[in-house]
Amino acid sequence: MSICSSFLGLYIFIEIKTWSQYREYEKTPFPFPSTPYQPPSSYNSSDIIASALTSITNSPIITYYEYLSRKDNDKGIYEELKFQTFYKAYLSGGIISSHNKHHDDNKNVSPFNVYIESLTGTKLLIQNLNSDITVQELKERILENGIVNDTTSQRLVFNGQRLINSNELRNYNISHNNIIYLDIRSYYDDEGSNHNNIIKYLNSDFSNSDSILQFSKMKNHKNYKCDWMRILLSTTKEIKLIKSWPNSFHGTSTRNAKRIADDGFIHSKGYKFNFGHGIFTTPDINLAASYAHTFIFNGSKYLVLFQNRVNPKSLIKIPRGKGGKYWVSPSVDDVKPYALLIKKIGYCG
Structure with missing residues (x-):
């Protein structure tokens, strides 16, 4: 009886702790500090996010735990990644069709x-x-x-x-x-020497019960294609401010050697705009997925997308109306990051 009681008490403690972490995640401003020196779990969302962002930037990005665990004789240059700046630096924008001539x-x-x-x-x-x-x-x-x-x-x-x-x-x-926006990237010269070996780290572990639960769900369903895992990037206060803004999605890679901005430019021909450059997103997650960046994590291939909220006052839909597949916003400030979406390619098992 005492063993059963102890087990039940431990189970309740774990459940309460998991729920408390989730509630804390919702209320804490982004990004929030990781718990110092706490090893991440094998499926901690911070690991997969670091892997995704490393692939997008083509520069090393590590978790906060990895940063804290570096060796004393490590001579690498470590700097904290500011996610909001990263986001603005990797949005896909371009020339708008009606303003494709440079102004003299x-x-x-x-x-x-x-x-x-x-x-x-x-x-x-x-x-x-x-x-x-x-x-x-x-x-x-x-x-x-x-x-x-x-x-x-x-x-x-x-x-x-x-x-x-x-x-x-x-x-x-x-x-x-x-x-x-400036991204300082590492590169190798002709002699194989590494230049500007700056390692960026996440000062947030992004861990919450939702992401871990979905990873567990993916492992337990062998006959179903994996679903998108969503990791919220906005605070509760920020979400309330932009709650009325419509959702859109954004991929940072290319489809048939074209970015979403390149294809959006083609579809924007014949439309008139009062701005010369625009940020392109889409309300269609399947279209966005065709521009999604791919990366490898734990031997499996994944897709990564951004879910955004876009300012409806400045938004232009192409084609016009509800069926618009490409959305154009005049500035990076009209597109707010809402969540990071990650999906394993193929079947989960």
Whole structure:
């Protein structure tokens, strides 16, 4: 009898602890600190998220536990990943059809300043620029400020578009006080030496009972295709603020060598917009899945998508009406991250 009572008490304790963690996850601002020195479970959501983001950025991203567990003689450079900045840097945007010609009226505009923001939160002001300056020249100005060792490792993004070295700033309608996002990436030279070995870490374990439960469910159903696992990224307060905004989905990879922004541009021909660049998302999760990034985790292949809330006041649907497959928003600030969606490819077993 005493053994049964002890077992029952332990079971109730585990259930209460799991539920408490879930409630805490809902109420705690994102990102929240991990519990120090607590080893993750074999299916902890932080592990799979780190793997997904590593694949998207092509740079190492580790969990908070891995960061705390590094060796004393480890000489690597570790910086905390700011997820909101990462999200804005990897949204897919592009030129809008009716504004596909570059404007020459910016040619003689007075000098302007821009802000550079890295994925780890470093902010930098670059002054006295003009629209004739190339992206390569901008990278050299960033180099002068000492936050990066060269121009090769710099990936610059403005309003969902990756900046090409040979292009001028006018090509992207960059103007005064705009924010340009910087991802400093590791690369290998011709001699095999690794440059800018910066390792980003998540200061959140993203663990909650929902994600662990769904992993368990996937393992127990051998004859069913896996479903999407959703990990909330917004706080309860943020969700209330954007609750009335419609849901959309976004994939960061390509379909037939085209991004969602490239295909959205093709479908936007014939439409008129009052902005030159836009962020493309879709309300169709199956369409978004065709642009989903794939990655390997524990020997299995997965897809990763972002679920967003988009500002309805600035949203344009293509084609018009309820059947619009491609949604266009004028700015990264009109698209808010809501959840990360991860799905195992094939059957779960």
